[in-house]
Amino acid sequence: MKITAFTLGFLAAAASAAPAADTASGNNACAKTLALKITNIYENGDTNFHYDYCENIKDGRGFTSGISGFCTGTADAWEVVQQYHKLTGGKDSFSKYDGVLKKYAQSGSDSTSGLDGYCSVWSKLGKSDAKFRNAQDAIRDSMYYNPSQKLADQLGLKLSISRAQLYDCGIQHGTGSDADGLAGLIKTTNASFKADAKGSSGSTLKINGHNVDEVAWLTKFLQVRTNDLLHPKEKENASGAWKETLYRVKSYQYALSKKQYNWTKSVQVLDNDGKPVTVSC
Numbered sequence: 001m002k003i004t005a006f007t008l009g010f011l012a013a014a015a016s017a018a019p020a021a022d023t024a025s026g027n028n029a030c031a032k033t034l035a036l037k038i039t040n041i042y043e044n045g046d047t048n049f050h051y052d053y054c055e056n057i058k059d060g061r062g063f064t065s066g067i068s069g070f071c072t073g074t075a076d077a078w079e080v081v082q083q084y085h086k087l088t089g090g091k092d093s094f095s096k097y098d099g100v101l102k103k104y105a106q107s108g109s110d111s112t113s114g115l116d117g118y119c120s121v122w123s124k125l126g127k128s129d130a131k132f133r134n135a136q137d138a139i140r141d142s143m144y145y146n147p148s149q150k151l152a153d154q155l156g157l158k159l160s161i162s163r164a165q166l167y168d169c170g171i172q173h174g175t176g177s178d179a180d181g182l183a184g185l186i187k188t189t190n191a192s193f194k195a196d197a198k199g200s201s202g203s204t205l206k207i208n209g210h211n212v213d214e215v216a217w218l219t220k221f222l223q224v225r226t227n228d229l230l231h232p233k234e235k236e237n238a239s240g241a242w243k244e245t246l247y248r249v250k251s252y253q254y255a256l257s258k259k260q261y262n263w264t265k266s267v268q269v270l271d272n273d274g275k276p277v278t279v280s281c
């Protein structure tokens with residue numbers, strides 16, 4: 001997966017910090033599972049977590065594998081393997097790759113030389129090894145889920161739908177404060193509120209000194225994200241591919257239109273073809 005300086009910095013902090021409290025009613029364990037499953041539809045085509053997936057998709061990032069598309073060329077696969085070593089005590093089927101994985105993680109190399117059999121090891125452990133699955137969950141959270149929820153906490157977001165939307169956006173746009181990143185889009189959304197914005201969601205945010213209903217904020221955020229997908233600000237993101245992914249924003253607009261704000265058991269969203277689909281915990 002593509003990673004940013006922001007996620008790496010957060011990773012260092014997250015390793016020592018306790019996990020974010022998930023106590024607010026809109027932010028329970030089920031709501032997190034639903035957020036992960038919905039984004040999985042858009043990233044991987046279904047709601048299953050593919051712990052055993054491993055392939056060189058020739059996108060310049062080496063081997064891509066596991067539940068978050070961890071790559072040997074972007075340092076996140078190396079994070080998973082190190083986390084796994086912590087759980088196994090250090091000597092396991094990945095140990096023989098350590099030197100090469102570390103080298104490619106640091107240089108951002110897409111080479112697979114020295115990694116013969118890497119995908120067989122990954123797939124075998126991914127199918128059945130609980131520690132390896134835990135390692136993938138932990139790095140998905142520390143690098144991708146937690147940074148998005150930290151930004152949600154800073155805003156005071158309480159509803160499941162808005163917290164899940166920040167995760168989905170962070171996975172696609174990156175969580176950084178560049179103009180196309182999650183923090184950048186939040187900043188643009190914040191700046192658009194120049195007066196109170198009323199609503200009936202039951203959750204009111206304080207934005208630039210104004211009382212802003214959480215659903216009014218999310219509605220605006222979805223417009224800002226749509227605009228960015230159509231017109232990315234950074235050249236690097238302007239390949240045209242983002243335009244084809246508007247369905248993942250429309251999906252949240254659909255869930256909003258059905259007033260599905262707090263999630264406890266299931267939620268109805270739209271799949272990659274724009275068809276309603278029920279996702280359950």
Ligand SMILES: *[C@@H]1O[C@H](CO)[C@@H](O)[C@H](O)[C@H]1NC(C)=O
Nearest residue numbers: 024025026158159202203262
């Ligand atoms: C959703 O959860 C938030 C935060 O706990 C709460 O303030 C709000 O009343 C809940 N709304 C509904 C409709 O249950």
Ligand SMILES: *[C@@H]1O[C@H](CO)[C@@H](O)[C@H](O)[C@H]1NC(C)=O
Nearest residue numbers: 172173174178180234236237
């Ligand atoms: C978008 O562009 C910025 C700046 O070049 C870059 O940091 C970011 O990673 C890009 N986002 C994606 C998803 O490619």
Ligand SMILES: *[C@@H]1O[C@H](CO)[C@@H](O)[C@H](O)[C@H]1NC(C)=O
Nearest residue numbers: 154183186187190206207208
């Ligand atoms: C958005 O606004 C809120 C409230 O003013 C603030 O706490 C938060 O840090 C802002 N987020 C960003 C990314 O600028």
